[in-house]
Amino acid sequence: MNGSLDVRKFLWQTEDQFDRTTPAVPTQRNGESPRISEAQVHRARVAVARGAHGVEDCRMLLDMLGLVPDEDGVPPVRR
16 A cells, blocks of 8 residues: 555544445436435545545545535535
8 A cells, every 4th residue: 555654544543434334336316416425435535545645645635525524524525
């Protein structure tokens, strides 16, 4: 795995926080705007952290993608 020790620590700490029982295959859309699940947000954070070159790079990318929780604790991508 590429990246700094801090990024690996982040991945290790967040690995077991979320339920992985959601299906890997997306369901058919029915016209509603799709909701992004907490598990999808977690997988996106892990993917970003794995590709980041360091802690600051990881923070910047997560913020740019709307994956960092706001004051209310909900990331913008889930609204």
